[in-house]
Amino acid sequence: MSVPHAKLPGWAEYGLIPLVNLAVAFLISGLVVLIVGESPLEAAYHMINGAFGRGEYIGFTLYYTTTFIFTGLAVAVAFHCGLFNIGGEGQAYIGGIGVALACLSFDHTLPWYLVFPIAILGAAFFGALWALIPGWLLARRGSHIVITTIMFNFIAASLMNYLLNKVFKPLGSMSLETRTFDAGGQLPKLDWLMSIFGLSVGTAPFNISFLLALLAAFGVWVLIWRTRLGYEMRTMGHSPAAARYAGIKEAKIIVITMMISGGLAGMMALNPIMGEQFRMQLDFVQGAGFVGIAVALMGRSHPAGIIPAALLFGMLYQGGAEISFEMPSISRDMIVIIQGLVILFAGALEHMFRPAITRLVLGLSPKTRNVAATKGA
Amino acid sequence: MDFFQVFIELAQSTVRLSTPLILAALAGLFTERAGVFDIGLEGKMLGAAFAAGCVAYISQSVMMGLFAAVLVSVLLSLVHGYASITQRGSQIVSGVAINFVVAGSTVILGEAWFRQGGRTPALTEDGRFGRITLPFADAVREVPILGPLYSGLLSGHSPLTYLAFLMVPASWWILYRTRFGLRLRAVGENPGAVDTAGISVIWLRYRAVICCGILCGIAGAYLSLAANAGFTKGMTAGKGYIALAALIFAKWRPKNILFACLLFGFLDAFAIRYQGYAFPLIGRVPVQFMQALPYILTVILLAGFIGKAIPPKAGGVPYVKER
Structure with missing residues (x-):
């Protein structure tokens, strides 16, 4: 300007x-x-009532919020470095592989609190991997990050379709999903947290990955505003020329930023796979990666803004479901x-x-x- | 079935499938050469297809449908223009926003107006583009080689298909042989120079965006009025992004766009025809791989492994008049 x-x-x-x-x-x-x-007013009433009217509704709202915190943070981290990572959708989808592998390998033998860390690492690893390639292509070959990440969304969709078809689907099953995980692959619900406020979580899949999302938000704040890496990222985002003069290694920062961004997007997969369905299904991301763009823009790329923005979209998703029930x-x-x-x-x-x-x-x-x-x- | 017959059939479905890609990629060409990136091609096509489906059904007139499609697409383009040219917002963000608004509203409005699960009612013959049979197509069908080529490949397409293929040289002529085209390209490379020459950068970019809207509108109308009999939910199915990929693959040049779109159309036609077919040497190629191939090719191209795709210099940057 x-x-x-x-x-x-x-x-x-x-x-x-x-x-x-x-x-x-x-x-x-x-x-x-x-x-x-x-009537818009009636719709607004059903939306707010549907999102907060009961403990169970709040549970659903917070379940969606969890997902959007992850994808919002992913977009925000890249924004700080001046990168528009539109590929959160694909990174989250691929991140699902990490979660599924961890759960399918260990769900019989280990308790959830041991499988969870492995799944976190797996999700972050695969998500980061899917963002690493566009990051590397930008850093080394100068490909436009927006276009590459859009393309990677489609490639991820095809790849996951193939993998679910040929690798993850149990023999003889018709639907494109993994088998249902045992107890080790199921995250506990946060009913104790809800009961502090005198609410019951009911059937809502509000689970422990919500706490992980809050932790990730704090981690992103520390990273961006309290570390050297974050400073370099912001410098890059603000003025690539200044960053270059300051001796900041552009290529390295781009790749690292994209990997962090992809890792955060990938961790979104924990919530639906380990927290709700206990299996990996086709299309489990359902556009959450794109919601992340809206969340990051609303939240001004700051964790303190992203959490309320994610809550807003969680409300829209849960309340929207209720509206469609009341007003077909x-x-x-x-x-x-x-x-x-x-x-x-x-x-x-x-x-x-x-x-x-x-x-x-x-x-x-x-x-x-x-x-x-x-x-x- | 003999080889030649298969070739004709594949070529014909390639032409059909690449028609919307050509129109949309040319649409993108106009804005991007003027320095306005547009990832909203998908949304504009979808909105146009919906408008065409609705209006053609209500008016029972295919031309009204086409007109509505172009109108809606141009309006969406103007929103994009207002956000990215006048308000100097992020062009990418604005494109993403348009894609979402259209994806949601076509379903909501379609369901509210027609109650058929997000589709518009099936169109009768009057509401659709028929196929044009070129003169003597039936008479020469029996002539070896040339007969099937003429009557099977060249003849029997919708008028919009012929229009799309004609738009390729037309776009080339507009961009490279007219004053408007020269200025349009200049504004995408060095808007400051155009401004110095006393030409309004803003107005030029708006005109480029309107051109984009018109072509995207025709592409959308093709989907719901020619390729199908009515609008179905999410019927563009990523074609806008494939067109974008084709545009980059073509290095922002009209002639290359034709070949890139034909290539991507062919991949699509091939994938549909040979689903689950075992090839000699390679074996069975997964359908998913064929579907992903245009995107993979674009990524490889963008990375400069097949030539280098250099975008217009001022692309993506809002123009600010320095005083």
């Missing part, structure tokens, strides 16, 4: 602008509901629209309302107005 926007106070920059963008996205979604001939003409595809609109307004059009908001905010407080006046002259 060559025209610098006047500096906004933090609450407006990180609170007001995202909220306004979000509100516009929801208003337009409400219009779509109106076009379909339903609004299927879950409504979420895809909202997701797209959030990406549009929080991402591509993030500056649309900024001039107006800047005028409003700076106009309200006389102190900043003076500063702006002297600066703007």
Whole structure:
């Protein structure tokens, strides 16, 4: 931006602008509901009730939140380095191999708390591997990361289809999935956490990988803002030329960043595979990798923003399921629209309302107005 | 079945399958040569296919369907243009957003309006593009070699297919032989120079984006009005991304686009025909591998292992007038 926007106070920059963008996205979604001939207010009621009305609903909401924290963090880490990793979908899908291998190998012999770490490593390893190739191709061969990662999503889909067909599917089974894991491959639910608040988790698959997601969010914060590697990543993202002058090894940082990003995306696979289905199914990712883009944009690539953004999308997913139950003409595809609109307004059009908001905010407080006046002259 | 007959059939389905790819890749060519990256080809095609399906069913007129498709696609292009040209937002993010909005809204609206599980009602003959039989196609069918080539391969396609193939030289002519084309390419390489010459970068890029919308609209209309009889949920099935891959594979040149799209169309036709067929020496090639092949080829090409694909220099960068 060559025209610098006047500096906004933090609450407006990180609170007001995202909220306004979000509100516009929801208003337009409400219009779509109106076009379909339903009441947006009723839809909103069913959504909020469906997401938070009961302990079980909250459990489902948090289950989806877990998934989106992982994919959101994955996109955010790459954003900090100036990379747009659109391949979270494929990396999460391939990450499933690691989880499935760990569970299929050890679920009879080891208890879950020993299988879990192996599965984490496996998921992160395979996810990172799938991101390593595009990262390496960018670093060494200059391929455009967006295009390569899109292509890798499709290649991952074909590869997993093949693997589930030929390798993972038990003999004689018709459906494309692995066998169901034994107790060792099943993560415990977090019912104790829910019961602290006097809620019952019911059938919701809210499981221990939620804690892992929170831990990962903290880890990402430490990595980005408290380590040397994170500093180098941010430098790269801010100004590749400056990073080069500072002697930062560009290729190395790109590859490492992509691997961290892919590893985080891969860890998403733990939640549906070990936490809900106890088996790996075809298409278990279900677009979560793409939701991660919306989550990272909403959360401004900061873990403290990503967790509430992931919660918002968790709410949309769970509440959206309830809406489609109560109002059949609004299927879950409504979420895809909202997701797209959030990406549009929080991402591509993030500056649309900024001039107006800047005028409003700076106009309200006389102190900043003076500063702006002297600066703007 | 003899070899020649198989060849004709494969070639014919290759032409059919590559038609939407050619139109969409040419659409991408116009914006990307003007410096606006567009990964929203998929969404625009899908939106156009939906609009075509709806309007052609309601009006029972294929031309109205085509018009609606182009209109919707151009509107979506303008959204992309507004976000990435006027608001200087990220072009990638805007494209992703459009893909999602369209993917969701076609299903929701289709279900609300027609209640057929996200599809539009099947079109009758009036609502679809028929096939054009070239003159004498039946008469020369018996002529050896040339007869089947003429009546089996050249004749019997939808008008949009002929249009798509004509658009290749037409696009070349527009881009390389007109003043508009020269400026359009210049704006993708060095917008500052174009601006210095007193030509509006913004307006040029908007026009490029509108061209993209028109072509994507035709591509979408082809899917629901010619290749199928109506819209089905998610019917583009990644064709927009394949077109994008073809565009890169073709190194952003019209003639190469034709060959890249024919190649990817052929891979598709081949995969459909030889599903589960055991080849001599290689054995059975997994279908999934054939499906992934266009993407794998694009990755290899992008990495510079088969020549080097150099994108337009100013691609992806919003233009800021320096004062």
